[in-house]
Amino acid sequence: MKKVNYRNLPSRLSLLLLVFLLTFSTTIFAQEESANEAEATEAQTPPAEGVGDVAAGETLFKANCAACHKLDKKATGPALRGVAEKYDREWLYKWIKNSQELIQSGDALAVKLFEENNRSVMTAFPALTNTDIDNILAYTSAPKPEPTVVELPVGGGGESGSGVSNNVILGALALVFLLLVVMLFLVTSTLKRIAEANGVTYEEKEKKMPIWKAFAQNQFLVLVTSIFLLLAAGYFAYGWMMQVGVDQGYAPVQPIHYSHKIHAGANQIDCNYCHSSARKSKHSGIPSLNVCMNCHKNIAEYNGEVDPENGYTKEFYDAEIQKLYDAVGWDEAEQKYTGEEKPVKWVRIHNLPDFAYFNHSQHVTVAGIECQKCHGPVEEMEIMYQFSPLTMGWCINCHRETNVNLAGNEYYAKIHEELSKKYGVDKLTIAQMGGLECGKCHY
């Protein structure tokens, strides 16, 4: 009888191949580190026109004018690019220093301009000198810079390219691996056939009792196994049934992609700014769109961090702001509401069942709990999801662990004193104040 050397070859080789793959998979990602060589070409500041200093004008413009004027878009006041060419310089001096005086003196041009802009009064700037105004006008006369056109294809294209090639390489490797495995099986079977043809006989396995038969005959083993299986099944069934009705991790797609990460995280806007009713009512409230427009009247485009890998580009965010304008009926060019509104059908994420009562103001205002305690790190959520299970056990647990906040709340003073005497503790938990009574939440 001949010894066949490599009978276990397929499995051993596949293990080897796996090791091979794993060793090289780290280098696949290393490509990402390649530095982004493209230096952002700075927007070239055009030379001063001899009448004013552009840089000084920019500082002045941002400090004094930018609250109401933008360079290329109408805001509270008209767009200012090229304004120096439209009007007489002396007239502009007068207008900027005190526009109301000019209007009241009956200057036809001034009155016309005032009427064209909804009769909103421009702040007088008596403190600006003529040189200051010259500087500002030099800034507004500067041609529109176009740095974005140069920057985008290099940075964005390069990154997305490496992402694609990584996927392609991984896919190709997986395919090669698969092919190798298939080939090995084919090779072994052919080898076997050749061996048989050459008269090499395999060691025939002795006919043993099949293992399942042996198992079935051992009654003790069967009993133990079936008990074990039943327990395991019970364990998993319990686990599965306990998560029914729990929406933890629920993250629906909203009609407008509102990023809490940008608003509450990067811009540090207080939760209560938009969810203003959380302070004083049962519901925290989905903010109405006029609250969005408090800021977005002015902010029509996104200029923050982008994440092109996930599709969160500037264009994406700008389109979402446009969705807001469509819904609320805001005409960006005219800076007016058109009156054509389309309600946004937000998808509510946090829902308590009808038989449970929860009041936001009691927790936010009276107890002074941070929103994040229940809602999780909202300031890091690009897409909002339900952080807590919102189950009864979860509520009760917090009521057992949290002490009652007494600061500045005389309502609790007397009851706290008597109960702490009764329980012999310094600080009462909510449970000790009756926070576990059924009627508190179920009515």
Added chain:
Amino acid sequence: MTKTTNMKKILNISLTLFVAALLVSCFDSNRPNYQYMDNMYEPVGYETYGNYEIFPGGQEAMLPAEGSIPRGWQPYDYENSTAGLELARAELKNPLEVTEENLAAGGQLYTIYCAVCHGDKGDGQGILAQREKFLGIPSYGDAGRNITEGSVYHVQMFGLNAMGSYASQTNELERWQITQHVMNLTAALKGEPLLVPVGKDSLNVNTPQMVTTSGVSEATTDEGEDNNLEN
């Protein structure tokens, strides 16, 4: 190794994979989970922000009927125009007494609603100004700005230029509390004396018509703590 066992193995493996894929695909974060007895979950009445056919567009959230007035609401007579602003600037006065409570509440509300742009000190250097989302926010202390209680309240009510109205997020009491805090910030920036809080005894005397922060007081009084004493 025979062909049939091979086939069986492949069949088993693929079946396991299929079940695993099925399990994974069931956890769809886009949909709410299954519920037991949904009759107990879904309210009989119309739920806040619910979607019901009976409402126009299916929306439960609707504007109040025309002409309805919230409880405790006081009419505000100054119109939303430059003339109205000037009139309010000249004659509107804060009905609230200067108390520590009012100042503290005003400070908190200011931090929530105003400080993102106007800055904690009122110097126009809030986080949105620093990040250049809003530009040219003036400081309360700028020379030539005639800030009075009336003008502060009027601007909160209707907004001014790039600033929007805050009438939907705050009530009358809260706007006056914010006004007190803003007057204090203005005085601090200009180096003038701050408002002096009166003693606690005269609290709540001269504001009988004012809206209280109803939600809060109700929420606290709703608690039936007394039951627990008998246990």
